[in-house]
Amino acid sequence: MRSAIQLASAALALAALCLGAGPSAAAADAPDPAADARAFQKFFTDKFPRLKPADFVNGPYSMNEDMHRQWEEKEQFPPYDFSLDLGKEMFDKPFKNGKSYADCFPDKGIGIRQNYPYFDEKEGKVVTLELALNRCREANGEAPFSYVKDEMAALTAYMAFTSRGKPFDIKIPSDPRALAAYENGKRYFYTRRGQLNFSCASCHVQNPGERIRAEVLAPALGILNAMPIYRSEWGGMGTISRRFTTCNSQIRGVPLEPQADEYRDLEYYLSYVSNGLPISGPGARP
Amino acid sequence: MSNIARSAFSLAALLLVAGATPASAASSEADFKAAFGAAEAANKQAGVLRNQWTVTAGALAEAKKAADKGDFDAAVASSKEAEALARASIFQAESEKDAWQALDIH
Numbered sequence: 001m002r003s004a005i006q007l008a009s010a011a012l013a014l015a016a017l018c019l020g021a022g023p024s025a026a027a028a029d030a031p032d033p034a035a036d037a038r039a040f041q042k043f044f045t046d047k048f049p050r051l052k053p054a055d056f057v058n059g060p061y062s063m064n065e066d067m068h069r070q071w072e073e074k075e076q077f078p079p080y081d082f083s084l085d086l087g088k089e090m091f092d093k094p095f096k097n098g099k100s101y102a103d104c105f106p107d108k109g110i111g112i113r114q115n116y117p118y119f120d121e122k123e124g125k126v127v128t129l130e131l132a133l134n135r136c137r138e139a140n141g142e143a144p145f146s147y148v149k150d151e152m153a154a155l156t157a158y159m160a161f162t163s164r165g166k167p168f169d170i171k172i173p174s175d176p177r178a179l180a181a182y183e184n185g186k187r188y189f190y191t192r193r194g195q196l197n198f199s200c201a202s203c204h205v206q207n208p209g210e211r212i213r214a215e216v217l218a219p220a221l222g223i224l225n226a227m228p229i230y231r232s233e234w235g236g237m238g239t240i241s242r243r244f245t246t247c248n249s250q251i252r253g254v255p256l257e258p259q260a261d262e263y264r265d266l267e268y269y270l271s272y273v274s275n276g277l278p279i280s281g282p283g284a285r286p
Numbered sequence: 287m288s289n290i291a292r293s294a295f296s297l298a299a300l301l302l303v304a305g306a307t308p309a310s311a312a313s314s315e316a317d318f319k320a321a322f323g324a325a326e327a328a329n330k331q332a333g334v335l336r337n338q339w340t341v342t343a344g345a346l347a348e349a350k351k352a353a354d355k356g357d358f359d360a361a362v363a364s365s366k367e368a369e370a371l372a373r374a375s376i377f378q379a380e381s382e383k384d385a386w387q388a389l390d391i392h
Contacts, residue, residue: 036392043391190386192378195339195371201389254338262336 031183033172033272040273044221048209056222057280063209064216071284080157080230080282083237087158090151095140101155104136113156113163113279117268118171119178126181126264129156130239147258148245153228153237153282160227160281168225168279170272185269188262189220194253200266215286222274224267226283233286240267313358321365322349328372337379342371 044056048063055062061071091109094100102108106115116129127135133155134144145151172178192199201220203212208219215233228239238246244263245255256262325346332338349364 040391186390187386190389191382192386193337193382195341195374197378199386199389205389205391249340252340254333254340254343256336 031179033179033182036186037273037275041221041276043205044208044219048219053221053276054278056219056274057225057277059218059223059226059283059285060209060216063219067216067286074284078230078282079232079284080228080237083154083228083230084157084161084282086151087154087156087161090155091158095137095142097140099140101133101136104132104139109159110162111166113160113281114166114169117264117271119173119175119181119268121173121175121178124177125261126185126268128240128259128264128267129159130241131259131264147239148242149234149236149238152241153239156228156239157237157282160279163279164281165278168271168275168277170268170275172272181265182269182272184262185265185267188266189269194248194251196251198251200247218285220270220273222277222280224270225274225277226280226285228281229283229285231285237282313362315353315358318349318353318358318361318365321362321369322346322353325349325365325368325372328369328376332372332375332379335376335379337375339371339375342368342375345371 041053045051045053048056051062058068058071061068091101102110106112113129116132117126119125120127130147130152133152134147137144145155172182189200192202203217204220204223208217210217224240227243228237229243230237234242241258241263244266245258248255325342329338329342329346332342345364345368349361349368352358352360352364
């Protein structure tokens with residue numbers, strides 16, 4: 001009976017949300033990513049008029065003055081430093097076959113974070129930096145790393161660090177599959193899921209700067225620019241894959257497998273709408 | 287009232303009625319197997335829609351645990367809870383096919 005009441009309450013909440021949404025739900029017009037990005041950035045700069053666009057890459061630290069001061073102190077001895085050092089060491093160490101990560105990437109992998117993810121027209125899918133790193137390893141006879149933390153976080157931390165300050169420059173080529181991937185990512189971002197009936201946007205568009213329990217919610221604009229991050233809540237580093245999968249489980253949805261098409265497309269969408277904002281990773285978060 | 291809202295209210299009423307109906311007799315292993323099978327089938331359908339809920343998996347595990355102990359009343363109750371949760375996740379996935387656009391910044 002107790003669970004039935006809980007379920008019924010959830011369904012009533014769902015109904016109330018549906019009523020709130022009302023008939024004004026806008027039908028999707030022809031996809032226009034450039035217009036989307038302009039509207040997306042305007043939404044956040046209008047909502048937080050005191051912030052400069054580049055401030056948004058600092059997530060919750062841009063939303064709260066006290067937290068910002070704490071963060072500035074923390075940055076004197078940033079908690080991601082160990083991971084960054086490990087990442088550089090791993091990046092420079094050759095594979096058993098004598099090749100290295102540098103052989104797999106443009107510009108030897110230095111200062112290129114802002115170009116990921118990209119749409120691979122041969123594969124017809126989005127390729128993220130994490131995916132490209134594991135593909136590089138496998139192509140050179142090495143076992144892939146877990147996508148969520150440790151080595152993958154260290155490598156992406158180093159690659160982000162070499163790209164700090166470079167503006168996100170995600171491109172959508174003239175290929176209907178690329179536009180479809182972008183649209184799929186956008187749909188995933190706004191779709192409610194999990195028993196709590198939250199979408200990514202419920203927290204990061206509708207409530208940035210507000211608290212959810214003890215956390216200050218980050219704005220969606222610039223949210224990936226600081227990745228990977230050291231999160232005090234995790235007690236360690238986490239990648240974009242970790243962020244996506246834990247968000248899903250926190251709202252009581254079963255996460256998809258890391259680097260599922262949906263997550264790749266979501267990263268493509270979120271990165272594209274933050275075009276122009278500087279890479280600030282690796283970052284630290286509460 | 288939109289169709290989605292109407293369906294959600296119907297779902298709420300159905301869940302309340304289902305939860306309030308007292309069990310009339312002790313459940314058997316066969317009752318558990320039928321209820322568990324229905325819950326698994328619904329959860330599988332949610333999986334096809336890429337929208338399973340963690341709480342559904344939790345309720346299924348509880349059902350299995352109770353059945354292993356021979357407590358088929360509890361096993362059937364947890365299975366029914368799992369099925370209701372799975373059906374709610376399917377409803378969510380279906381309604382969100384269009385509803386997501388209401389949140390879109392454009």
